[in-house]
Amino acid sequence: MTALDPAAIVEELPRPLLQVRDLSVRFPARGEGKALKAVDRVSFDIGPGQTLGLVGQSGSGKSTTGRAILQLQKAHSGSVRLLGEELTTMSATRLRQMRRHMQFVLQNPYSSLHPRMTIGQILREPLLVHRSVPPARLQERVAELLDLVSLDPGMMQRYPHEFSGGQRQRVVIARALAVNPDFIVCDEPVSALDVRTQAQIVTLLQSLQERLGLSYLFIAHDLAIVREVAHRVAVMFRGRIVEMGSAAQVYDSPAHPYTRVLLDAVPVPDPVRQRERLRRAPPDLHFLEGDGGGCVHGTDHASSNTAEWHEVAAGHGVSCRYWPSR
Amino acid sequence: MTTVSRRQFCIGGIALAAAAPLAMSLPAAAQQLKGGTLRVAVLSELANYDPQQLSTVNFHVIKNLYDSLIEYTPEGKPEPSLATEWTIAPDKTSVSVKLRDGVAFHSGTPFKADSVLATLQKGADPKRGKNVFSTMSIVKDWSAPDDRTVVINFKAPVPERQILDLLQFLIPIEAKGIDTVETVPAGTGPFTLVSRAVGQGLRLKANPNYWREKQPIVQDLVFTVFSEDAAASAALESGAVDIIYNGSSRSAARLKSAGYQVFSGPGKLVQVFRINSTRGPFRNKSYRQAFNHLMDRAGILRVGYAGMGEVVAQPWAPASPAFDASYTKAYAYDLDKAKALLAASGLSAAEMKDWKMLVNGSDEASVQISQIVQASLGKVGIPIELDIRQGAEFVSALLGGDFAAVFGAVGNVQKFPSRVTTNSIYRTSQNPILKDPHPHPTYVAAIAKVDGASGGAAEVKASYDNLNKVLVEEAFAIPTNSYEVGLIVASDKVAGVTLEIDNLFVARTIGFK
Amino acid sequence: MTSYLLRRLLHMLPVLFLASFAIFAMIYAVPGGPVAVLVGENASPEEIAATIARYGLDRPMLIQYFDWLGQAVRGDFGLSLHSRQPVLALIGERLPATLQLAVAAILVALLVGIPVAVGSAVRPNSWLDRLLSGWSALALGVPTFWLGILLILLFAVELRWLPSASRYVPFWESPVDALRSLILPALTLGIYVSGIFARFLRASLIGEAKQDYVRTARAKGLPESRVVGLHIMRNALLPFVTIVGLMMANFIGGAVVTEAVFTYPGLGRLVIQAISTRDYPLIQGCIMVILVGYMLVNLIIDLLYAWIDPRIEYH
Amino acid sequence: MAARRDAMSAMLGSTLQVLRRLSARRSTSLSFAFLLLVALAAVFADVLPLDPLTQNLADSLMPPSSSAWFGTDELGRDILARVVYGARTSLVTAFGAVVIAALIGVPIGLVAGFFGDWRDSVLMRCIDVLLALPNILFAMALIAVLGRSQAAALVAVGIAGIPNFARIARAQVMALRQLDFVTAVRSFGGGSSYIMFRTILPNALSPLVVQAIVLASIAILLEAALAFLGVGVPPPTPSWGEMLRTGKSYLHEAPTYAVLPGLVLTLTILSFDTIGRALTALLDRHDTGVPERRGR
Numbered sequence A: 001m002t003a004l005d006p007a008a009i010v011e012e013l014p015r016p017l018l019q020v021r022d023l024s025v026r027f028p029a030r031g032e033g034k035a036l037k038a039v040d041r042v043s044f045d046i047g048p049g050q051t052l053g054l055v056g057q058s059g060s061g062k063s064t065t066g067r068a069i070l071q072l073q074k075a076h077s078g079s080v081r082l083l084g085e086e087l088t089t090m091s092a093t094r095l096r097q098m099r100r101h102m103q104f105v106l107q108n109p110y111s112s113l114h115p116r117m118t119i120g121q122i123l124r125e126p127l128l129v130h131r132s133v134p135p136a137r138l139q140e141r142v143a144e145l146l147d148l149v150s151l152d153p154g155m156m157q158r159y160p161h162e163f164s165g166g167q168r169q170r171v172v173i174a175r176a177l178a179v180n181p182d183f184i185v186c187d188e189p190v191s192a193l194d195v196r197t198q199a200q201i202v203t204l205l206q207s208l209q210e211r212l213g214l215s216y217l218f219i220a221h222d223l224a225i226v227r228e229v230a231h232r233v234a235v236m237f238r239g240r241i242v243e244m245g246s247a248a249q250v251y252d253s254p255a256h257p258y259t260r261v262l263l264d265a266v267p268v269p270d271p272v273r274q275r276e277r278l279r280r281a282p283p284d285l286h287f288l289e290g291d292g293g294g295c296v297h298g299t300d301h302a303s304s305n306t307a308e309w310h311e312v313a314a315g316h317g318v319s320c321r322y323w324p325s326r
Numbered sequence B: 001m002t003t004v005s006r007r008q009f010c011i012g013g014i015a016l017a018a019a020a021p022l023a024m025s026l027p028a029a030a031q032q033l034k035g036g037t038l039r040v041a042v043l044s045e046l047a048n049y050d051p052q053q054l055s056t057v058n059f060h061v062i063k064n065l066y067d068s069l070i071e072y073t074p075e076g077k078p079e080p081s082l083a084t085e086w087t088i089a090p091d092k093t094s095v096s097v098k099l100r101d102g103v104a105f106h107s108g109t110p111f112k113a114d115s116v117l118a119t120l121q122k123g124a125d126p127k128r129g130k131n132v133f134s135t136m137s138i139v140k141d142w143s144a145p146d147d148r149t150v151v152i153n154f155k156a157p158v159p160e161r162q163i164l165d166l167l168q169f170l171i172p173i174e175a176k177g178i179d180t181v182e183t184v185p186a187g188t189g190p191f192t193l194v195s196r197a198v199g200q201g202l203r204l205k206a207n208p209n210y211w212r213e214k215q216p217i218v219q220d221l222v223f224t225v226f227s228e229d230a231a232a233s234a235a236l237e238s239g240a241v242d243i244i245y246n247g248s249s250r251s252a253a254r255l256k257s258a259g260y261q262v263f264s265g266p267g268k269l270v271q272v273f274r275i276n277s278t279r280g281p282f283r284n285k286s287y288r289q290a291f292n293h294l295m296d297r298a299g300i301l302r303v304g305y306a307g308m309g310e311v312v313a314q315p316w317a318p319a320s321p322a323f324d325a326s327y328t329k330a331y332a333y334d335l336d337k338a339k340a341l342l343a344a345s346g347l348s349a350a351e352m353k354d355w356k357m358l359v360n361g362s363d364e365a366s367v368q369i370s371q372i373v374q375a376s377l378g379k380v381g382i383p384i385e386l387d388i389r390q391g392a393e394f395v396s397a398l399l400g401g402d403f404a405a406v407f408g409a410v411g412n413v414q415k416f417p418s419r420v421t422t423n424s425i426y427r428t429s430q431n432p433i434l435k436d437p438h439p440h441p442t443y444v445a446a447i448a449k450v451d452g453a454s455g456g457a458a459e460v461k462a463s464y465d466n467l468n469k470v471l472v473e474e475a476f477a478i479p480t481n482s483y484e485v486g487l488i489v490a491s492d493k494v495a496g497v498t499l500e501i502d503n504l505f506v507a508r509t510i511g512f513k
Numbered sequence C: 001m002t003s004y005l006l007r008r009l010l011h012m013l014p015v016l017f018l019a020s021f022a023i024f025a026m027i028y029a030v031p032g033g034p035v036a037v038l039v040g041e042n043a044s045p046e047e048i049a050a051t052i053a054r055y056g057l058d059r060p061m062l063i064q065y066f067d068w069l070g071q072a073v074r075g076d077f078g079l080s081l082h083s084r085q086p087v088l089a090l091i092g093e094r095l096p097a098t099l100q101l102a103v104a105a106i107l108v109a110l111l112v113g114i115p116v117a118v119g120s121a122v123r124p125n126s127w128l129d130r131l132l133s134g135w136s137a138l139a140l141g142v143p144t145f146w147l148g149i150l151l152i153l154l155f156a157v158e159l160r161w162l163p164s165a166s167r168y169v170p171f172w173e174s175p176v177d178a179l180r181s182l183i184l185p186a187l188t189l190g191i192y193v194s195g196i197f198a199r200f201l202r203a204s205l206i207g208e209a210k211q212d213y214v215r216t217a218r219a220k221g222l223p224e225s226r227v228v229g230l231h232i233m234r235n236a237l238l239p240f241v242t243i244v245g246l247m248m249a250n251f252i253g254g255a256v257v258t259e260a261v262f263t264y265p266g267l268g269r270l271v272i273q274a275i276s277t278r279d280y281p282l283i284q285g286c287i288m289v290i291l292v293g294y295m296l297v298n299l300i301i302d303l304l305y306a307w308i309d310p311r312i313e314y315h
Numbered sequence D: 001m002a003a004r005r006d007a008m009s010a011m012l013g014s015t016l017q018v019l020r021r022l023s024a025r026r027s028t029s030l031s032f033a034f035l036l037l038v039a040l041a042a043v044f045a046d047v048l049p050l051d052p053l054t055q056n057l058a059d060s061l062m063p064p065s066s067s068a069w070f071g072t073d074e075l076g077r078d079i080l081a082r083v084v085y086g087a088r089t090s091l092v093t094a095f096g097a098v099v100i101a102a103l104i105g106v107p108i109g110l111v112a113g114f115f116g117d118w119r120d121s122v123l124m125r126c127i128d129v130l131l132a133l134p135n136i137l138f139a140m141a142l143i144a145v146l147g148r149s150q151a152a153a154l155v156a157v158g159i160a161g162i163p164n165f166a167r168i169a170r171a172q173v174m175a176l177r178q179l180d181f182v183t184a185v186r187s188f189g190g191g192s193s194y195i196m197f198r199t200i201l202p203n204a205l206s207p208l209v210v211q212a213i214v215l216a217s218i219a220i221l222l223e224a225a226l227a228f229l230g231v232g233v234p235p236p237t238p239s240w241g242e243m244l245r246t247g248k249s250y251l252h253e254a255p256t257y258a259v260l261p262g263l264v265l266t267l268t269i270l271s272f273d274t275i276g277r278a279l280t281a282l283l284d285r286h287d288t289g290v291p292e293r294r295g296r
Helices: A006-011 A062-069 A092-098 A119-130 A135-148 A153-157 A165-177 A195-212 A223-229 A247-252 A257-265 A271-279 B002-008 B028-032 B059-065 B113-124 B130-138 B160-169 B175-180 B229-237 B249-257 B285-293 B297-305 B326-330 B335-345 B364-379 B391-399 B417-422 B441-452 B457-474 C002-028 C035-039 C045-054 C061-073 C087-122 C127-141 C144-158 C175-209 C212-219 C224-246 C248-261 C267-277 C280-308 D002-022 D026-044 D079-115 D118-132 D135-146 D150-160 D162-176 D180-187 D192-228 D240-248 D255-286
Strands: A018-027 A036-046 A051-055 A077-082 A102-105 A183-187 A215-220 A232-237 A240-246 A285-287 A309-313 A316-319 A322-324 B037-042 B070-072 B078-080 B083-088 B094-099 B139-146 B149-154 B191-197 B201-206 B220-225 B243-245 B261-263 B269-275 B356-360 B385-389 B405-410 B477-483 B488-490
Touching: A018 A062, A036 A051, A036 A062, A036 A077, A036 A215, A036 A240, A051 A062, A051 A223, A062 A183, A062 A215, A102 A165, A102 D180, A119 A135, A119 A153, A119 A165, A135 A153, A135 A165, A165 A195, A195 A215, A195 A223, A215 A223, A223 A247, A232 A247, A232 A257, A240 A247, A240 A257, B037 B229, B059 B191, B059 B201, B059 B220, B070 B160, B078 B083, B078 B160, B083 B160, B094 B113, B094 B160, B113 B130, B113 B139, B113 B149, B113 B175, B130 B139, B130 B160, B130 B417, B229 B243, B229 B249, B243 B249, B249 B261, B249 B488, B269 B285, B269 B297, B285 B335, B285 B457, B297 B364, B297 B477, B326 B457, B356 B364, B356 B391, B364 B385, B364 B405, B385 B391, B391 B405, B391 C267, B405 B477, B417 B441, B441 B457, C002 C061, C002 C280, C002 D118, C002 D135, C061 C280, C087 C127, C087 C175, C087 C224, C087 C248, C087 C267, C087 C280, C127 C175, C127 D255, C144 C175, C144 C248, C144 D192, C144 D240, C144 D255, C175 C224, C175 C248, C212 C224, C224 C248, C224 C280, C248 C267, C248 C280, C248 D135, C248 D192, C267 C280, C267 D135, C280 D118, C280 D135, D002 D255, D026 D079, D026 D255, D079 D118, D079 D150, D079 D162, D079 D192, D079 D240, D079 D255, D118 D162, D135 D150, D135 D192, D150 D162, D150 D192, D162 D192, D180 D192, D192 D240, D192 D255, D240 D255
Parallel strands: A051 A215, A051 A232, A102 A183, A183 A215, B037 B220, B037 B243, B356 B385, B356 B405
Antiparallel strands: A018 A036, A018 A077, A232 A240, A240 A316, A285 A322, A309 A316, B070 B078, B083 B094, B094 B149, B139 B149, B191 B201, B201 B220, B243 B488, B261 B488, B269 B405, B269 B477
């Protein structure tokens, strides 16, 4: 294994739309405890028309990463560049303008729509905020958006509670599309839906990507769905990316023990194998304390000034600070 | 008391036309009255013990802690008090006063001429003279030929009545206590101070060395301050106090019908609708004169003062030498006459209503009678608003002349007529409302004529008639009614209430049946 | 615990500072001012000027304020402009009267409010609850001044049993006279406060009765009186007492109005009189005393927490 | 515009629904009826054959009779007429005061709760001061500054009501600001004030409206108390509190003078309070102001 900067891997990809470098988020300490490193030096790129799947258990920092990229959560350090512009240090006014390039699809379609506004009003809101459409064309644009997500434009006057979960999520997606964004963070976009609806929404997202050339950061704990939608996959554990590579690389030849644990947790239809797997205790991951000294592979990244990252194949790397204890 | 007068009472000069029996106001049963503790409810907190700052806030203590040089009977006849006799020079430019022997201040210091001189000194000092200062304006100088005699010289001949008023107004203060008199009483009066609880009241006890024999009757005199009439009435009804001093006419009327004794002295106030004739429509004489007929005096007297008083069109109580009942009839409430005068003024309707009536919001009667006038004005087509202000805000507007028109009471209405000039609206110079030069020179001249009328009765009468005529013509102050101040409501257990010319509270003759 | 106390006391300072400054600035803006009251009706302009200078009323507002503040922190609230007596002495004269009224009113409120609350909380939404809740709505909704007038009309004017206006008679001097004077104002204020007590205690009791431990206690077969008395009451007191603390200002406001109805010589009437005469130092002093009283009561309530609920720690 | 109309009709629909639920109880429907009566009296006072200002000094302090149902006051004015016109004074003051309290209190609460930083501390400290001072004293001091007038009474009562709105708005924002639909608006670029006033405020409306009704009863009480202490709306404008003040001095001569206006005042306050409490109860049960959790 050779130690390589993940950015070096990215260099080979087409011009990145989003560039995240050493992004860290900390939550202030409660009482005497230390500040919690919710996201710790996360770096990755997403190219135009690409989807990066971000997987991990709940509490691993996936959602926080998404929010930090969208500047809904203040970053402790690091950089987020969208279309070449640095977001973390941007003025509030400029940031609001930049928001038309990046959008958010939240997990829960029941709570992410304003309960006292009609669908039409909800879809009009971003258009009004960004004044991207002349008032005369608003109605038309809203109808267009509904059509885009395969909803009947006649539903414009209805309230969210009159819709099913899947329909609502379509509205949420339509709202995200309203301002013609380039990049959308989809935070568990289907996990609140039933399986059949999940598939429909995933298909919708994929077709939209093809038609509009969107980039997604697709956050999910459901590995199967991520495999279906993501071009590349990053695995998060305790605030860090522990493995990243193309979907095929990560799913077919996981290099990090944690990724293996995750993949093993996917239920399999064979009850015997399933029972046998549940009996097996999850591996105890070994952590290296502090930032200095040798990594699990014996390399001292601090002194060699390289990232704590080991490439196992082209575009496929693993972190070396979390590892099963030997 | 009668013995005192027989032995020591000498008629001096021409001052006393008749020696009225001193105990006239005392009922025959006075001798059988018993002592004890007299509990008096008062409605104002004591401001100070300075007799030269005489006002309603110390009316209840002054005559009990001090004696004046002479006193008036309720009918206005002078009587000896600390002065046993007085002689007015034939040219009326000086008065010589003999002081009573054997009197001591509460501190034990004997009462002599030095204290009278110190008192005159204070009264003539513009900083310390307070209320006495303006009365002292006629005085040129003074001297004490001996310990028992004081001579006061005047700048010009002064009417007799004005000289007597001055002597009545002079209350000797002990010379060495004169600088602290605001907080420490220094008099010769029938009671001495025991203690004071600020905001609650004060306790006096009988002066054992008092010069009037067999007075005071009660051993202890306790004043309790009540902040409202209703509270004082309740205290009287529940037997917690024996007397209410200076309560409202209305509750007095109610208590009277409930069987309590009510005493009203001669020292009334007159309610006067004061007009700032330097402002707006009030610069117009005819417009002002209309107000003579706009006052529903009977209604005002009934609603505001429970009918206790008289309707008057002049600032005099009936006891005043200048009182003339014919004016009350001639200037009665008459909207037609008022309308005629308003029309004669030539003012437009908009000009006529271009002012607000200032109202003392702290005084219920003022609020009511102002509304009565407001309604009358409405009837003759002058809709105006009331500008109701409380406490300090009202007082500063009243005194600063910062008003168009306002109701305010005037005192000294039973004394020498020019004494009304002590009141701000009637002042002839430095008038804070009408300013200098005085906009009504005929009024200033009329007052001067009254002051200068030192001749015969006919001259005096003519000067009074002239003043009355000028007052209604100039119409910058419209009196409406006299009313009672210093009313005494007493339980039926007490007797011997003495009425005082200024309605001050005199406790020395009061006792229990 | 001591440090908690200290910190709580420190927290009171900014509020006191803000309030005193706000009141000072506000009163300063009033037209009229105290001078006219001081010098009397027939004062000369020289006399007015001299009085203004004597009391330092011609200095800039901020200087006057910090002057006052400097003295106030040393416990000197100055002299009343009107009566020239020390402000603290004037307040000291009235405070016992107000405290006596307050204690009597709170006794009335407890005697009425707690049974009403317990009665209505035992079976929420029963006819009894509706009746008693209606009663507390009445107690809270009837203006104290109208209730006072009704009581005066009945007991003083019609029946002539009690005086229509109250004097302050210290209880220990003459309990009978004190009671005669206190009954009507204490009833007036107490009924209002009993409404507060009943309404909030009922809410706490019902909230607490839904808790699991109550079900457990019932399941253990504890008699209902013990369940209510020991378990529910004890825990319901906690939120109740906080609300009572926060309602202190209402209580003082009610006392001001009650004192006005019965012309009772307490602190409330002193404040009203001070406001009407523009007696700056007296207004400031009274408001400070009221504020400190409010905060101390709330502090004591927080300390009571520890006594009621030992789980609470002080940080 | 069309959307606004939709929102209006939806609001109207839900209002009707609330009204229907409320009027199910006798106490609330009676309260409604009484308030309606008072409001009608206030609005149509001029149409009625009643004159609150004309004095008839000869017929002062008359007991209730067929010509003057509530009797006459010390200036011989018809007390019933003054009670009817007094409703106007009371309601105008209450309405104005609630509007002022809401216009100042709600933004304070929104800003304090939304940012939660130093702004929260400073604003809430100011609110604490207002809370610690008995509002009657505060209002009196303010009226001393402003001069006695209806406007002054209205402003003083309004300012006294600020803490109520500020505290409720703050609590609502704190509960709502972390919710997904707020995050959604933030993510597509809604600014702080847009989020506070357009996104959060409409969802916090129900408890604020209930607060407004509760505050209306407090405002009417406070206005009357100020008038009773002699610093309210100046005479001759009829005011219930002022009538109680004057009537109290005539308890011996005309007991109904103070009693009848006081009764109307009390019933008005009780009605507002009853409706306010019923709404609060309804809100606790059906609508907590946060979006429904249906489907989860």
